[in-house]
Amino acid sequence: MKNKNYIFLVGLLYAIGPAHASLSFNLNNVNGSVTGQYLAGFNAAADFWVSQFTDDVVVNIDIQVASLQAGILGQASSSMGRVSYANARQSLAGDIGSASDAAAVASLQAGGHFDFMLNRTSDNPNGSGSATPYVDENDSTNNSTVSMTRANAKALGLLAGDHSGRDAAITLSSNFSWDFSTIDGIVSGAFDFVAVAIHEIGHALGFISSVDVLDGNSPPHNGPFSGDDFANAGFGAVTTLDLFRYSDDSCAVNGGVPDWSADSRDKFFSIDRCASFMGQFGEGRNFGDGQQASHWKDGLGLGLLDPTLAPGELGTVSGLDILALDVIGWDVRTVPSPSVIYPLAFGFGFLVWGKSRRLG
Numbered sequence: 423m424k425n426k427n428y429i430f431l432v433g434l435l436y437a438i439g440p441a442h443a444s445l446s447f448n449l450n451n452v453n454g455s456v457t458g459q460y461l462a463g464f465n466a467a468a469d470f471w472v473s474q475f476t477d478d479v480v481v482n483i484d485i486q487v488a489s490l491q492a493g494i495l496g497q498a499s500s501s502m503g504r505v506s507y508a509n510a511r512q513s514l515a516g517d518i519g520s521a522s523d524a525a526a527v528a529s530l531q532a533g534g535h536f537d538f539m540l541n542r543t544s545d546n547p548n549g550s551g552s553a554t555p556y557v558d559e560n561d562s563t564n565n566s567t568v569s570m571t572r573a574n575a576k577a578l579g580l581l582a583g584d585h586s587g588r589d590a591a592i593t594l595s596s597n598f599s600w601d602f603s604t605i606d607g608i609v610s611g612a613f614d615f616v617a618v619a620i621h622e623i624g625h626a627l628g629f630i631s632s633v634d635v636l637d638g639n640s641p642p643h644n645g646p647f648s649g650d651d652f653a654n655a656g657f658g659a660v661t662t663l664d665l666f667r668y669s670d671d672s673c674a675v676n677g678g679v680p681d682w683s684a685d686s687r688d689k690f691f692s693i694d695r696c697a698s699f700m701g702q703f704g705e706g707r708n709f710g711d712g713q714q715a716s717h718w719k720d721g722l723g724l725g726l727l728d729p730t731l732a733p734g735e736l737g738t739v740s741g742l743d744i745l746a747l748d749v750i751g752w753d754v755r756t757v758p759s760p761s762v763i764y765p766l767a768f769g770f771g772f773l774v775w776g777k778s779r780r781l782g
């Protein structure tokens with residue numbers, strides 16, 4: 423009798439269950455600081471990403487509005503995990519949902535290890551901590567480990583989509599005047615709250631480079647550490663997005679390998695192993711261009727995941743932003759075109775000349 427009831431209930435749940443997989447966000451207002459239009463702004467940002475991706479994933483984000491360091495509009499702290507390169511590649515291959523995904527997977531180095539270029543490590547053959555890049559091809563831990571945000575792991579099926587742990591904590595600054603409505607553009611002198619929240623959630627979804635970890639943990643700031651140290655807990659192995667980060671130099675070796683160096687040489691996003699470059703990345707606060715490597719290069723209009731936003735500027739997500747998240751494991755609702763600008767809301771945006779502020 424019990425069994426029969428159980429089966430009936432299962433059938434009933436199935437019948438009324440959701441018909442389509444969908445992305446959702448669980449925004450946890452940790453200290454009650456996010457109310458009114460701030461909360462509406464965070465929800466609008468989450469809704470934007472829901473409108474883009476179809477993954478059956480719940481992303482858990484602690485949200486806050488608080489005073490941040492001068493010049494910082496917002497920051498995201500993402501919970502990271504590590505998986506073997508073999509598992510990451512297999513998951514990416516199993517998650518192909520667009521031509522871009524197929525190209526990206528085909529561009530990855532075969533086998534359980536990948537070669538890549540880096541610098542500033544204690545085991546740099548050019549000298550401990552040397553800025554001269556080298557190719558790490560010794561198949562050790564950092565050649566077989568990939569770091570990714572928990573949300574990225576959920577999108578790839580490497581972590582249960584409904585896992586309840588915290589995926590990220592996002593804080594937007596209370597030190598600026600914000601415009602919460604994009605419908606009439608952004609008021610002169612104010613910043614686009616929804617755009618900044620979308621930007622920070624983009625990091626949580628996996629738009630992140632651990633070159634920033636190397637950049638902050640190399641002499642004279644810290645270290646030097648061995649290449650494999652960066653693949654250990656508490657540091658950061660090459661991220662999913664970093665697998666598509668190249669330079670002219672790194673494209674010239676071993677058929678093209680990722681460039682994970684912290685320096686000011688140009689780094690590019692490529693999903694076809696150097697056959698074409700689709701956008702340029704930031705290079706690092708200390709040793710690069712002064713901006714985090716976890717962004718597009720500043721000032722080129724590549725997308726909302728660039729490092730700065732000016733007052734009065736209406737933030738717009740680009741096809742390139744979407745494409746980057748597409749190839750690291752998110753399932754796009756509409757196949758992105760790198761040249762398309764996605765309006766965040768209907769209406770006219772305008773730019774006002776002003777000093778850009780740094781996004782986290």
Ligand SMILES: [Zn+2]
Binds near residue numbers: 782
């Ligand atoms: Zn950022």
